[in-house]
Amino acid sequence: MIDPITLQQGTDWRAQAEVFDEIFFVFLTLGTVIGIIVVSYTLWNVYKYRDDGSEAPEDFDAPVVGELPTGQGGPKAKKLFLSFGLSAIVVISLVVYAYGLLLYVEDGPDTGDEGDIEITVEGYQFGWEYFYPNGHSEMNELVVPADQRIDLKITSRDVWHNFGSSDLRIKSDAIPGETSETWFTVSSEEVQEQGGEATYLVECFELCGSGHSAMKGQITVIPQDEWEEWYAGTEGDSEGANSSNVESDLGTPSVTGSAVGGVSA
Template sequence: MIDSLILQQGSDWRAQAEVFDEIFFVFLALGTLVGTIVVSYTLWNVYKYRDDGSEPKDSFDAPVVGELPTGQGGPKAKKLFLSFGLSAIVVISLVVYAYGLLLYVEEGPETDEEGDIEILVEGYQFGWEYEYPNGHTETGEMIVPADQRIDIQVTSRDVWHNFGSSELRIKSDAIPGDTNSNWFSVSSEEVEAQGGEATFLVECFELCGSGHSAMKGQITVIPEDEWEEWYEDTEGESNSSRIDAPAPGGVSA
């Protein structure tokens, strides 16, 4: 729990995908636990208070349809307020926990301004173009280093698009004349796990025309030293992607 609230120390940042996976796991685990307890308690009461054909005991306080079991501080009232109290504790704890994580997702980890990498992402019918701080552009493929916060500014040159990668849990509207900010980060461990070069599919999540389904791209993450060497050789150049990408204004064959 403490590790979840302290989301970055030095270079140990939490990627958005990791944060969302953790939130999903916590909600799933707690929901399964609470659901199991509630269903088990319900089934136990069904068995305990089943109608076996005998006369009920004089002390049996039967529930009345349409009436809250508040009583005068009796056992039913205690159970009611106990269940309400426990439910409130669980819900409030989950809200505080998830809100803290989502604030981190929105703001991102703190970095030195000199170390920030900001890339302009421009959507068009039907592809993606990426412009780096030195003016270099890539079409279809964004190449970035591991263990770095990558800031993206997303816009469009024609119609509404939506830039997103399900694997990285990022998604931003690409609107003509407007810019939306987002960020992501990929660890070197993930890069090593994929053989030294991690790739993530980019898709458009906004219906934007006849070539919408073909509007795909790729984010390629490589070790930082390899990226710096690649970046030094890109000044003023513009390259098409190493993957097949549709030409601006058309649909890939």
């Protein structure tokens, strides 16, 4: 099994998006190669054993529908067990490989809880509110630093939602009275590629009411020093800290049976 330690070197952690892209590429490549081999071998046998109207040799052991080609240790049996053995090796290797990577995605990089940023995400009809450790909150825009593991605690104040960003490959339920967890990280290289500020679309992936399609937000990633300056400026800022103020502006959300049930979008 792949040791999750190999997926991180110092602060160069593998982002979830990178891990999922690698898994997809490996499975696509192997699937294509194996598919070409299998189809080519099948077509070769179709040509080799085609019916050309001539008499079959006396020692020809023709396949029979419904019969396993095990024979008595003959060539058909060897081909069967060879193909089975190779298939088992490929499948088991892929399972072990993917499982090791998915464990890393599930647990995240081991940072020793030093420097991690934990942010609470609260969904409501129809938007997102982000609560920072210092009590500051932001509506619909999550501002975080690059090269940092960001831990998200996700919940909802009214009906079922689902917080996710396709670009970052993160997706987690937002359920009233419960808290789900996920994490992500964005490298400074990716931030620089986007001109010094990387932005990612946030959407709700749970059908939560009439405004579901408009329930969008944004994750903004900036360099560490810029974020520290921004974060220091939020000290003592009570903007949006009291969620009741938001509810008074938006109106108290009504919990309907159809919205609570939710249908994954």
